[in-house]
Amino acid sequence: xATRAGTGRQARxxxxxxxxxxxxxxxxxxxxxRLMAAATRLFAEQGYDRTSVQEIVEAAGVTKGALYHYFxxxxxxxHEIYGRLLRxxxxxxxxxxxxxxxVEERLRQVAADVVVTTIENLDDAMIFFxxxxxxxxxxQKQVRAERRRYHERFRALIEEGxxxxxxxxxxxxxxxxxxxxGSVHHLSSWYSADGPLTPQEVADHxxxxxxxxxxx
Amino acid sequence: xATRAGTGRQARxxxxxxxxxxxxxxxxxxxxxRLMAAATRLFAEQGYDRTSVQEIVEAAGVTKGALYHYFxxxxxxxHEIYGRLLRxxxxxxxxxxxxxxxVEERLRQVAADVVVTTIENLDDAMIFFxxxxxxxxxxQKQVRAERRRYHERFRALIEEGxxxxxxxxxxxxxxxxxxxxGSVHHLSSWYSADGPLTPQEVADHxxxxxxxxxxx
DNA sequence: AATCACATACCGACTGGTTAGTCTGCTCGG
DNA sequence: CCGAGCAGACTAACCAGTCGGTATGTGATT
Numbered sequence: 001x002a003t004r005a006g007t008g009r010q011a012r013x014x015x016x017x018x019x020x021x022x023x024x025x026x027x028x029x030x031x032x033x034r035l036m037a038a039a040t041r042l043f044a045e046q047g048y049d050r051t052s053v054q055e056i057v058e059a060a061g062v063t064k065g066a067l068y069h070y071f072x073x074x075x076x077x078x079h080e081i082y083g084r085l086l087r088x089x090x091x092x093x094x095x096x097x098x099x100x101x102x103v104e105e106r107l108r109q110v111a112a113d114v115v116v117t118t119i120e121n122l123d124d125a126m127i128f129f130x131x132x133x134x135x136x137x138x139x140q141k142q143v144r145a146e147r148r149r150y151h152e153r154f155r156a157l158i159e160e161g162x163x164x165x166x167x168x169x170x171x172x173x174x175x176x177x178x179x180x181x182g183s184v185h186h187l188s189s190w191y192s193a194d195g196p197l198t199p200q201e202v203a204d205h206x207x208x209x210x211x212x213x214x215x216x
Numbered sequence: 217x218a219t220r221a222g223t224g225r226q227a228r229x230x231x232x233x234x235x236x237x238x239x240x241x242x243x244x245x246x247x248x249x250r251l252m253a254a255a256t257r258l259f260a261e262q263g264y265d266r267t268s269v270q271e272i273v274e275a276a277g278v279t280k281g282a283l284y285h286y287f288x289x290x291x292x293x294x295h296e297i298y299g300r301l302l303r304x305x306x307x308x309x310x311x312x313x314x315x316x317x318x319v320e321e322r323l324r325q326v327a328a329d330v331v332v333t334t335i336e337n338l339d340d341a342m343i344f345f346x347x348x349x350x351x352x353x354x355x356q357k358q359v360r361a362e363r364r365r366y367h368e369r370f371r372a373l374i375e376e377g378x379x380x381x382x383x384x385x386x387x388x389x390x391x392x393x394x395x396x397x398g399s400v401h402h403l404s405s406w407y408s409a410d411g412p413l414t415p416q417e418v419a420d421h422x423x424x425x426x427x428x429x430x431x432x
Numbered sequence: 433a434a435t436c437a438c439a440t441a442c443c444g445a446c447t448g449g450t451t452a453g454t455c456t457g458c459t460c461g462g
Numbered sequence: 463c464c465g466a467g468c469a470g471a472c473t474a475a476c477c478a479g480t481c482g483g484t485a486t487g488t489g490a491t492t
Contacts, residue, residue: 031441047349049265053478064479065443074478129405130346133263168428171421172413179425182402183395189345190394197388205387209395212384213429247467269452280453281468290452435492443484451476458469 032070034060036084039077044123048078048131078131079139085124086146089117093153103161107214108207110157111180115203118184119191126188151177158214167214180210248286250276252300255293260339264294264347294347295355301340302362305333309369319377323430324423326373327396331419334400335407342404367393374430383430396426 029037038059042051053074057067071077096110118125132140155177161167171179183206191202245253254275258267269290273283287293312326334341348356371393377383387395399422407418 047265049263050350052476054476063443065481066441068479069441130349132405133346134266170428171425175413175418175421176425178402178406179399179422182400183398185405186394186398186401189348189401197391202391205391206395209387209392209429212386212431213425215428215431268450270450279469281455281470284453285467433492435490437488437490439486439488441484441486443482445481447478447480449477451474454473455471456469459467460464461466462464 031060031062031066035062035067035070036077036080040081040123040127043078043081043127043131048127048134075134075136075139078127078135079143081124081127082135082143085121085128086143086150088121089114090146090150092117093150097153097157102166103157103164104166104211107157107161108211110154111210112200112203112207114184115187115206116199118187119199119202122188122191125185129185129188151181154180161214166216168216171213176210176214179213180206183209247276247278247282251278251283251286252293252296256297256339256343259294259297259343259347264343264350291350291352291355294343294351295359297340297343298351298359301337301344302359302366304337305330306362306366308333309366313369313373318382319373319380320382320427323373323377324427326370327426328416328419328423330397330400331403331422332415334403335415335418338404338407341401345401345404367397370396377430382432384432387429392426392430395429396422399425 035056039051039056042055042059045051053064053067056077057063060067067077071080092113093110096113097106099106099109101109132143135143155173158167158173158176162169162173187202191199197205251272255267255272258271258275261267269280269283272293273279276282283293287296308329309326312329313322315322315325317325348359351359371389374383374389374392378385378389403418407415413421
């Protein structure tokens, strides 16, 4: 349904294969990917509203006709960026949460992992929390729903740890989740690859702060 | 240069007196305040770029002539909103940090206070975190510098506590500061006055999480 | 193997609408 | 009578999205 046939929307193409939009001199990446990459960079640099469709297509080396062939609207591009990040993080959360390990160890891994993947996709993350409100209300609702699922999965881990008696229950679990995700969102406004800390180090520290705060 | 001779900039007027833009039927609030109040509300609701100057002046019951009489540009309005919040929080931080009390008590109060004042000015805060990058580079630099002063003052408290042996030094102090302010920034995306928690309760919980994370 | 039918992929000029900021001039208190 | 305070028409720029058109490929029919 999604791809060809009727409307040529919803690109998404090669999630596998080379990471960059153009993996060296060989064949250039497909047009939809080039558009997504250009939009991501420009949205992160200038903001959504300040980036014109014209700029995006020029950066991707195509024209408006191509963009509107693959995407329904400018705001579709934004929605795809969100989808990409959310799918990635949800997938990793599910993977880690189901492991065999003490709950405090699983929470630590999950808390650190979301930090690492956020830093590794810092442009996406920056766009995420800056431009959410610029999505159409309908798409916004959808994104929020997915986000909530993520938070609930995370909260479930905290509650599991409480029942097991390894976490304090001094603070409502929702608040603890928001406390941690606040710091995750905030990453894009201070983390720099030039800084002294690697993504993994930052992640370990932040996860450690969370676990320390939860000590009984 | 920008405006006319006398540069009628920098409104700011009655910081004292009635809080609202129009304190009941009597005399309406002065035009600059009405403009600031209207701009604050609209920026928070729709975002900076999506709010037209025309909307602002209509909401304030004046015309463009009035706005450009008092403010140099649309982005000046934004800058004033930042200034208002930053001045308020800096002032309160200085006040609390200089009190006579054990350092852990002072940190707790400071950490909670910034949460309360953020919630009490949630529109300002939301605009702050969403629209920073829409300021002119020059004004952005200025705001960042003020923000940094605030963070450094906060960090100094943590370091004082470490020297006194009451805080753990497992995590770099900068990271701890960013951890806490992440959650403060994040407030505007989840806190609701209709929720079960009062601002003070949220503040106490968040301050508690910080202090718990810092236990040696 | 040549032709036809049809779809995908893309081009780029164009449209209708919006925007920040300017400018001239009115009004009214002192 | 003068200037601060403001009105509101105006300008020059810009922008998302549309649309008619072209090129290329593919499968079926002759």
